[in-house]
Amino acid sequence: MNPKTAGKIDGIIKKHSEGHGRLLGMLEEIQRENPHNYLPADSLEYVARKTSIPYAKIYGVVTFYSFFNLIPQGEHCISICRGTACHTKGSKKILDFLRKNYEFEGEDTNDAKLFLTTKDRKLTLRSVACFGQCALAPVVEIDGDIYGNMKVETLKKIIEKF
Amino acid sequence: MNKQVRIKINNSDYLMYDDITVLMACRNAGIKIPTLCYLEGVSQRASCGLCVVEVKGAKSLMRACVTNIREGIEIFTNTKRVRQARKTNLELLLANHPRNCLQCNKNMKCELQSMADELDVRECNYPNIRKRKVPVDNTSHSLFRDHEKCILCARCVEVCSQVQTVDAIEIAGRGMDAHVTTFFDRGLGNSECVNCGQCLLVCPTGALMAKSEVDSVWSEIDNPEKFVIIQTAPAIRAAIGEEFGFPPGTGTTGKLVAALKKMSFDRVFDTQFSADLTIIEEGNELIERIKTGGTLPMITSCSPGWIRFAEKFYPGVLDHISSCKSPQQMFGSVAKTYYARKLKIDPRKISVISVMPCTAKKFEARRPEMTSAFEYWKKELNLKDKDSFPDVDYVLTTREMADMIREAGIDFVNLSGERFDSPLGMSTGAATIFGATGGVMEAALRTAYFELTGSRLPKLELEEVRGLKGIKEASLDIKGKRINVAVSHGLKNARQLLRQIKEGKSPYHFIEIMTCPGGCIGGGGQPIPAGYEILKKRIGALYQEDQEMQIRQSHENPAVMELYENFLEKPLGKMSHKLLHTNYTGKGIYI
Ligand code: SF4
Ligand code: SF4
Numbered sequence A: 001m002n003p004k005t006a007g008k009i010d011g012i013i014k015k016h017s018e019g020h021g022r023l024l025g026m027l028e029e030i031q032r033e034n035p036h037n038y039l040p041a042d043s044l045e046y047v048a049r050k051t052s053i054p055y056a057k058i059y060g061v062v063t064f065y066s067f068f069n070l071i072p073q074g075e076h077c078i079s080i081c082r083g084t085a086c087h088t089k090g091s092k093k094i095l096d097f098l099r100k101n102y103e104f105e106g107e108d109t110n111d112a113k114l115f116l117t118t119k120d121r122k123l124t125l126r127s128v129a130c131f132g133q134c135a136l137a138p139v140v141e142i143d144g145d146i147y148g149n150m151k152v153e154t155l156k157k158i159i160e161k162f
Numbered sequence B: 001m002n003k004q005v006r007i008k009i010n011n012s013d014y015l016m017y018d019d020i021t022v023l024m025a026c027r028n029a030g031i032k033i034p035t036l037c038y039l040e041g042v043s044q045r046a047s048c049g050l051c052v053v054e055v056k057g058a059k060s061l062m063r064a065c066v067t068n069i070r071e072g073i074e075i076f077t078n079t080k081r082v083r084q085a086r087k088t089n090l091e092l093l094l095a096n097h098p099r100n101c102l103q104c105n106k107n108m109k110c111e112l113q114s115m116a117d118e119l120d121v122r123e124c125n126y127p128n129i130r131k132r133k134v135p136v137d138n139t140s141h142s143l144f145r146d147h148e149k150c151i152l153c154a155r156c157v158e159v160c161s162q163v164q165t166v167d168a169i170e171i172a173g174r175g176m177d178a179h180v181t182t183f184f185d186r187g188l189g190n191s192e193c194v195n196c197g198q199c200l201l202v203c204p205t206g207a208l209m210a211k212s213e214v215d216s217v218w219s220e221i222d223n224p225e226k227f228v229i230i231q232t233a234p235a236i237r238a239a240i241g242e243e244f245g246f247p248p249g250t251g252t253t254g255k256l257v258a259a260l261k262k263m264s265f266d267r268v269f270d271t272q273f274s275a276d277l278t279i280i281e282e283g284n285e286l287i288e289r290i291k292t293g294g295t296l297p298m299i300t301s302c303s304p305g306w307i308r309f310a311e312k313f314y315p316g317v318l319d320h321i322s323s324c325k326s327p328q329q330m331f332g333s334v335a336k337t338y339y340a341r342k343l344k345i346d347p348r349k350i351s352v353i354s355v356m357p358c359t360a361k362k363f364e365a366r367r368p369e370m371t372s373a374f375e376y377w378k379k380e381l382n383l384k385d386k387d388s389f390p391d392v393d394y395v396l397t398t399r400e401m402a403d404m405i406r407e408a409g410i411d412f413v414n415l416s417g418e419r420f421d422s423p424l425g426m427s428t429g430a431a432t433i434f435g436a437t438g439g440v441m442e443a444a445l446r447t448a449y450f451e452l453t454g455s456r457l458p459k460l461e462l463e464e465v466r467g468l469k470g471i472k473e474a475s476l477d478i479k480g481k482r483i484n485v486a487v488s489h490g491l492k493n494a495r496q497l498l499r500q501i502k503e504g505k506s507p508y509h510f511i512e513i514m515t516c517p518g519g520c521i522g523g524g525g526q527p528i529p530a531g532y533e534i535l536k537k538r539i540g541a542l543y544q545e546d547q548e549m550q551i552r553q554s555h556e557n558p559a560v561m562e563l564y565e566n567f568l569e570k571p572l573g574k575m576s577h578k579l580l581h582t583n584y585t586g587k588g589i590y591i
C-alpha cells in the first residue's frame, strides 16, 4: 500500500480510537475515502495490524453489512430488478444487453445476485430482488433514481450521456 | 454478593444462588436441557435455539443458556410447546444439512446426529435455503473444513478466540451466505491458524476434521520395500483406551503396543525415547544460557502450535525459545540416521510414522526444514536436492490410529500387554509426563538439578507445576541459585507470560508453554469429547505411570546414553546441532 493511503488510514483510525461502533465508523470512512468506494484487502490488513482487531473479525463485519463493498465500484451504478414482474416484462433482456456490450469483472454465476463492475470502473451492475414498483416493470435504478418501463434503447442513451 | 433465590422448575422448589443461568439451574436440578451451540465458559452465542424453556409470565420461549434465574422464576422444561419448538429449531438446522451420515467421518460420534435422535426428529419438512456452495477449505496441512456440514453454532470461532486468542476464524456473510471462514476466505492454511485443532474438538458435527493420513499409512505398511517404524507420543497411551470404551484415565500402554505389533509395523518405538533426548539437550541448553548470560527466560519448543503462534504473533520472543526440535522430529532424524546406520538400511527405505495427540504435528512434519536426515546423508549417498525426504513421513492422530486398529479387526480391549521394541522404545517416567501440562518442566528440572549438583532432586515430584491452573509457578534452590519457572497451557494463558517478557519484566528462567488446555493430553488429535474432567483423568494416568516406572529421570535412560556414546558424542555437540536443533522465523500475519 502506498504511504499516502497508509497515512490517510492512520488518520481515520486515530479519529475512531474508542467507543462502541468504532470499527464500523472507521471502515465506513475508509470506504468513503477510497476512490472506487470499496475496501481493498490491503487496507483491511493495515487496519488489523494497526488496531490489533483480529483479521477474521474485520472480515466478518465487512461481509455482514451490505453497505461495505469488497470489490471496486464503478462511477455509476445500475441496479436491475429480477423480480417476477420485471422478468416477464424483459429485465433479462436488459441484463444481457449490458453483459454483451460492456466488459464486466466479477463472479457472474447467479442472475439473482449480480454484483459486477466494468474493467474501466465506469459501471457497476447489480441485481435486486424487487423494488416494490412492479406496476412500472421492468424497473431499473440508476445512481439512486428509479426508472420504470425501461427499454434497452433508453438505457443505452442514458449510459452514453454519463 | 450473590444471594440465594427461590425458584421453581417443573413445579418443584429449589433454592439456588442467583448468578447462574436457567440452563445451569436445570442441570443442578438434574434436568437435562438439550444444547448444541453452548459451550460452558467459552461460547454463549445462543444461536441454535435447542435450549428453549417456558418461563411463567413470559410471552415467548426463553433460551436457557443465556437467561439468568431470579427470585420466584417458574421454569417449565417439558411442555408440549417446548418440545415442539426444540424439534422445529433442530429441523431448521437439518434442512440445510446433508443426510449422508453413513459416509461421514463423524457417523455415530456426531452431536447433531444424536440430538436428532434424542429429540425424536424423524423427518424434516423445511427446504434447504443454503444456495451458494462454499468450497471446502483444504488449505491446511492439519485441518479440513466442509461448510456443508456446518450448523454455524460458532463454537469453533469462540474456542479459537477465547481459549487460544488466535482469532483465525469468524462467521462471514449473512443469511444463506453465512459461513465460518478466515480473512477473505483465504483458508486456514493461509491464515493465523496455528493448527491446534481445539476447534475441531468442540465441533458438534463433521464440518471440521483433521486431515486424515490413514490411507498413506496403509500404503506404507503394504509396501514390501519399506521398513516402517511407528512412534507413539506419551499422551496417546493415556487416551486411546477411550476410543475402545475404557473409562477416561485408563492407561493402555501395553495394549497399544500389542495392537501396533499386530498391525505389522516393522518396529514399534516410543516418542518418549526422544522426549528423554529432548530433556538432555534442552536441560543443557538452559544451563548453558544461565552460565553464559544467554537469553532468558528460555521457553520450551515441543509444542508446534505454540511455535507457530510465536512466529505469527510474537516474532520478538523467538530468541527465547529453545532451539531443540520437538520429540517427534528428534525421533525422525535419529531413526533415519543413527538407527538406519545401526540396521544398515538405506534411510530412504525407512518410513517414520508418528501417532500424535496433535493436529499441529501434521503441519510440523511438513515444515521444509525438517529434513535433517536427508542433509546428513546427502554427501554420503550422493543425493540431489530433489531427492529430499522428510524426517517424519506421516502423522496420525490418536483418533486415526484407533480407526486403523478397528479396521484391522484387532480386539484392542482383550489384548495382553506388550513392550516397545528396543532401543528407540526405551524411556523413563520423565518422558511419560511430557503429555501433561507442567510435565516437560518437571522432567527438565529433574535432569537440570542433577547436572548442576551431581545429585538427585530430593523429591522428584514437582507438585507446584501439576494440575489445570492456567499459569503455574515454582521456584527452586539449586546450589544456592534460585531458579524461577512458570508453566502455561492454552495460548490465552501464554500471552500473559509473553507480555512480561516483552516488557522486560519476566522473573523466570525457564517457561513451559503448551498450546492445548491440559497439555498434549488435551490435543486436537485426541478422542472426543475432551472436557476438563476427562483431561484431569488422562493426566492422572500419566503421573501414575511415571510413579510406576523404574527409571524416572531422562539422563538415566540407557538407550539415550548409548546414543550419545556411539553417535551424538555430547549434548549440544556438533551432531546434536545438525540433527536435533532448529531455528525459527518470525513470519507475522500476512506480511
Ligand atoms: S455431521 Fe453428523 S449429522 Fe451431519 S452427516 Fe455427519 S454424522 Fe450425519
Ligand atoms: S486449529 Fe486452533 S488456531 Fe486454527 S482455527 Fe482451530 S482453534 Fe483456531
Ligand code: SF4
Binding pocket: B149, B150, B151, B152, B153, B154, B155, B156, B157, B180, B199, B202, B203, B204, B205, B207, B208
Ligand atoms: S465448524 Fe463446527 S463448530 Fe464451527 S460453526 Fe460449524 S458446526 Fe459449529
Ligand code: FES
Binding pocket: B034, B035, B036, B037, B038, B045, B046, B047, B048, B049, B050, B051, B052, B063, B064, B065, B066
Ligand atoms: S444452547 Fe442455547 S441457544 Fe444453543
